[in-house]
Amino acid sequence: MTTIQINAMIMGQSYTLACQEGEQAALHHAVAYLDQKMRAIRDAGRIKGTDRIAVMAGLGIAAELLSMQRAEGPFAGLTIAQWQQQIAAITEVVDQALAPQEKLF
CATH class of the missing domain: 3.30.160.880 (Cell division protein ZapA protomer, N-terminal domain)
Known part of the structure; x- marks a missing residue:
């Protein structure tokens, strides 16, 4: 790299x-x-x-x-890479949900 x-x-x-x-x-x-x-x-x-x-x-x-x-925290046990994967997955879901809405404007 x-x-x-x-x-x-x-x-x-x-x-x-x-x-x-x-x-x-x-x-x-x-x-x-x-x-x-x-x-x-x-x-x-x-x-x-x-x-x-x-x-x-x-x-x-x-x-x-x-x-x-912390054990009760929202990211308990996750590494930074796993956080990034979770955020990317959430972003993809949001983008897919918003795509049909963009056609309305």
Whole structure:
């Protein structure tokens, strides 16, 4: 597989990141999500310093992931690849359901 480099902005700071070919969109989504979380923490005004903000955002995201993996969580026992498969299957069902509706417009 080919490694691709992308430029990303997180809280106004430019980063060059690497990912596998075909994974650019997922990495851009992850960057946007992290940027959103970090900006929310910064804007709350309680924590100063980008490094501390990054740690708090990382902890928040880790807590979200762990809560989803709990035995009673909606994604209990699933790997990231299995989540992606589930999301792709749901997207396909939605697309199929919406296709006849598009003809009406």
